[in-house]
Amino acid sequence: MTVLAEALKDLDEKKVYQLVEEKIKSGTSPLEIIAECNAGMVGVGELFSSGQYFLSQLIFSAEIFKNVMNMLEPLMPKSESDGSAGKVVIGTVKGDIHDIGKNIVVNLLRGSGFEVIDLGVDVPAEKFVEALRETGARVLGLSALLNFTYPEMKTVVEAVTEAGLRDKVTIIIGGAPCNEQVRQFTGADYYAEDAVAGVNICKKVYS
Ligand code: B12
Structure with a gap:
């Protein structure tokens, strides 16, 4: 250390x-x-x-x-961009109020020219779906730091599927408990080990 x-x-x-x-x-x-x-x-x-x-x-x-x-x-990197790099909906899932890591991701995304719709913490699945519908964002970022809230990420992925948006939206999960196993469990497309990895995935989606 x-x-x-x-x-x-x-x-x-x-x-x-x-x-x-x-x-x-x-x-x-x-x-x-x-x-x-x-x-x-x-x-x-x-x-x-x-x-x-x-x-x-x-x-x-x-x-x-x-x-x-x-x-x-x-x-922190600043961008003159008006959000033209793409739109990203992000939030910490229901039951979880950790937001330090998510906020770093939000800052970096904005600094890279993305328009970020930050729904905050303790966000229920339907709010994510609503925001995706309203904004047409093609990326959804979910944060969870607790073992008992990561299943909520699966609930969100399922809600996106039920809303008929799954094939239009790339879902990235992040936060301490996330790894390849958790990604598979939730049905998300990617997991990001850190904020930079998350931003790179967003860039790939919109490239
Ligand atoms: C600070 C902290 C808190 C603060 C949070 C303040 C805040 N505004 O966020 C407070 C005090 C509120 C808190 C509360 C609790 N906490 Co807490 N907390 C922590 C601690 C020490 C640090 C978390 C942190 O901010 N890290 C720094 C940031 C920068 O790292 P990060 O979040 O991992 O984010 C990085 C990446 O993961 C990634 N990332 C994160 N999200 C996303 C999302 C996307 C889309 C992408 C791409 C990337 C990404 O990018 C970031 C930058 O690289 C962790 C310890 C740990 N190991 O993480 C425990 C920890 C997460 N907490 C824990 C616990 C148990 C709790 C409580 C249940 C305690 C209690 N008894 O009340 C409550 C739960 C409250 C709730 N319902 O959410 C446990 C969870 C255990 C578990 N595995 O389930 C941990 C691991 C501590 C421990 N070892 O016991 N906590």
């Missing part, structure tokens, strides 16, 4: 900001900084599941991460 990841895992707020500041000054890419922080968050999660951290510490880690994202905001 890097020093920055370690500092985030330890919830050493000041040290995290100081290290991020130094990395920004030395020209480290924001995506690299995010990846290091991500590793720190996984560490926080492990301490939580082993009972060494409580919910308050989980919340605090999210606060620190959000502040880091604010520091990185001016460095």
Whole structure:
């Protein structure tokens, strides 16, 4: 684990900001900084599941991460595009309120010229279907961080199929529990290991 990841895992707020500041000054890419922080968050999660951290510490880690994202905001890729790269509907599925990772995906997509319809968190299947119908988006991104909410992604895929939209929409899933097995279970087209992989899939769909 890097020093920055370690500092985030330890919830050493000041040290995290100081290290991020130094990395920004030395020209480290924001995506690299995010990846290091991500590793720190996984560490926080492990301490939580082993009972060494409580919910308050989980919340605090999210606060620190959000502040880091604010520091990185001016460095994130910007695009003058009017959304002409394509439309993407995205949201965190019903029962799940984790949105830090999803928000990174949203920022990167917008920075790459996509029009993003961000439905937020705890989104029921019918909302996704409604947004796909209204916007004609050809990509749907689903985020889930909990083992017990990833089956909800399958429910969304089924709802898209029932609405007769399945052959028009590419579905990408993302978030900590996602892997090839989960993709197969849900019936989604792709799973993305990180935000950059997700953006690349969207580019492929609209190319
Ligand atoms: C911060 C955090 C919280 C915060 C969330 C704040 C917020 N606004 O998001 C709070 C405190 C609210 C929270 C609550 C809970 N949490 Co929580 N949380 C975390 C933690 C520590 C970090 C998550 C995070 O933000 N990571 C950083 C981001 C950048 O990473 P990411 O989300 O994975 O996203 C990246 C990729 O996955 C990808 N990606 C993500 N989504 C998508 C979508 C698409 C379309 C694409 C293309 C890509 C993509 O792109 C991102 C950037 O590369 C994780 C630990 C972990 N291992 O992830 C636990 C964790 C997810 N939480 C956990 C638990 C248990 C809970 C609670 C149930 C705790 C409780 N008892 O109440 C609640 C559930 C609330 C709910 N109903 O959703 C467990 C889940 C266990 C499991 N496997 O089911 C974890 C794994 C911790 C653990 N090890 O025990 N949590």
